[in-house]
Amino acid sequence: MVNKFQKIVSWIILVCVAIFTTLVFFQMWHNLFKNYLPFQPGRYGLILFGALIFTVLVGLALYKLRTDKQVLNWGILAIMMLAFAIVAVSWIHFVPSIQVSDFGHFWSRAPGALQGKAIYSFDNDYFAKWAYQTGFLVYVMGVVKIFGYHIIVIQYLNVVYQVLILLVTYLLVKQIFNNIKMARLSVLLLIINLDWFALNSQADNQYIGSLFFLLTFYLILQDKYWTYILAVITLALGCIVRPIGPVIIAGIVVFGIIYMLLKNNKFDFSAIGKIAIVIALYLVIFSGAGMLIKSSGLNSYGLSNRDSAWKFVIGLDYASNGVYDQALVNEFDLKDSRANMAKQEKKVVQEHIGFIKEDFRWLDLFKSKVSLLWSRRSTGIDFTSINVNHSPKTVDIVKFIGYAGSIITIIFSWIGSLRLFKFDYKDGLFLLLLPLMAFVIVQLLIEIQGRYRIEFIPILAILGGLGLNTIFDWIKTKWSGRHDRTV
Numbered sequence: 001m002v003n004k005f006q007k008i009v010s011w012i013i014l015v016c017v018a019i020f021t022t023l024v025f026f027q028m029w030h031n032l033f034k035n036y037l038p039f040q041p042g043r044y045g046l047i048l049f050g051a052l053i054f055t056v057l058v059g060l061a062l063y064k065l066r067t068d069k070q071v072l073n074w075g076i077l078a079i080m081m082l083a084f085a086i087v088a089v090s091w092i093h094f095v096p097s098i099q100v101s102d103f104g105h106f107w108s109r110a111p112g113a114l115q116g117k118a119i120y121s122f123d124n125d126y127f128a129k130w131a132y133q134t135g136f137l138v139y140v141m142g143v144v145k146i147f148g149y150h151i152i153v154i155q156y157l158n159v160v161y162q163v164l165i166l167l168v169t170y171l172l173v174k175q176i177f178n179n180i181k182m183a184r185l186s187v188l189l190l191i192i193n194l195d196w197f198a199l200n201s202q203a204d205n206q207y208i209g210s211l212f213f214l215l216t217f218y219l220i221l222q223d224k225y226w227t228y229i230l231a232v233i234t235l236a237l238g239c240i241v242r243p244i245g246p247v248i249i250a251g252i253v254v255f256g257i258i259y260m261l262l263k264n265n266k267f268d269f270s271a272i273g274k275i276a277i278v279i280a281l282y283l284v285i286f287s288g289a290g291m292l293i294k295s296s297g298l299n300s301y302g303l304s305n306r307d308s309a310w311k312f313v314i315g316l317d318y319a320s321n322g323v324y325d326q327a328l329v330n331e332f333d334l335k336d337s338r339a340n341m342a343k344q345e346k347k348v349v350q351e352h353i354g355f356i357k358e359d360f361r362w363l364d365l366f367k368s369k370v371s372l373l374w375s376r377r378s379t380g381i382d383f384t385s386i387n388v389n390h391s392p393k394t395v396d397i398v399k400f401i402g403y404a405g406s407i408i409t410i411i412f413s414w415i416g417s418l419r420l421f422k423f424d425y426k427d428g429l430f431l432l433l434l435p436l437m438a439f440v441i442v443q444l445l446i447e448i449q450g451r452y453r454i455e456f457i458p459i460l461a462i463l464g465g466l467g468l469n470t471i472f473d474w475i476k477t478k479w480s481g482r483h484d485r486t487v
Helices: 002-035 041-064 070-094 099-116 131-147 153-179 178-193 194-201 206-221 223-243 246-260 269-298 308-315 338-358 363-375 392-420 429-442 450-486
Strands: none
Touching: 002 178, 002 223, 002 246, 002 392, 002 450, 041 178, 041 206, 041 450, 070 153, 070 178, 070 194, 099 131, 131 153, 131 223, 131 269, 153 178, 153 194, 153 206, 153 429, 153 450, 178 363, 178 392, 178 450, 194 206, 194 392, 194 450, 206 246, 206 338, 206 429, 206 450, 223 246, 223 269, 246 269, 269 338, 269 429, 392 450, 429 450
């Protein structure tokens, strides 16, 4: 009975993932034929075709290389990571070092904070409203304290985190699928995705956060008490520097209940202790970090979110499809007190909901948001200020090269999501899929930006690795069949 329940839940999750990737797949083609190919078909078509050919040829080479020698396997991975590091560092020097948006807040406030200056001047200021961002600010302050006020240090550290993400992605695929070839292909899809790694030039908390979250998944899958303790530490650190913790935790808890508590067709009550360890220690570490920040005087609000309504003010704006809209922002007095602005925010949210309800516009809003967040460019390249030191034509080409990497991930992750219905893997796969789907659902209601998907691209790359591996398996089978018939 327990096993049957697990199978039903697993099937439902796989169906949801397949629906999601299918929607993203077709919206990607719609965007491509609507916004790109009609205007510069030669340029965009050539870039996309070249990217696909390059991926297939390199992927095929990685697929055909033998996997029975550990030294060779690690050597190939090391070469891939080194090649990526060279490209990633070159990218940093290709774009200006200007820090914009939230990244500018982190970088510009760090020196003053180290000197004891206040990081906010009133209760509706950036770090007062979103005190949870103080966690990453502390990280930036630490880097500045040790290495000095040099943005290149932050940038190079981002490359280090990205390289480590490649490593952990490789290990996760080995753990879940026990397939070296697929692990190589998953890493390849990350390496070629400029949309994913472009923000390494910014003081961005997404890469260090992503590394911690992926490490958490890997440690949990080792299923030992000491690895659970380490997983709690990486989970807490990830949530401190990158506040998307609730969706990660939700995925972990559901995974624990469905796949750990219910195990081998019976209740495994030891799983209760493991889940309790994760939740209890996480709360202790995260709360302790908040209290330390309070007691230090850096932020009297700790790591709290004092403006949760703002994400819905933007996210439920039908006119902008949930994307940041300066016209909407201008309707608010950002210098007003938190209490007064909170009242206006709640009023605007209710107006948004009322408008959407009139003709049941929810479906149109959700479709648009899925397209903007998952099917189009990540907009990471836009935040690099590449237009400052390069011509419009160069910027356009680079942005589409980035999008081509996303398109390739979308295509193969779609194939991979369909292949999951008939593929042998460990239940640990759902530890990746559950947080992904939780994030997809949450983003239907709150503010979206294309770059917000960065933390989950490694998971999509894993699905893409499965898709690419499936194609190569099919080609191998067909080729072997023809060869046998010829003989």
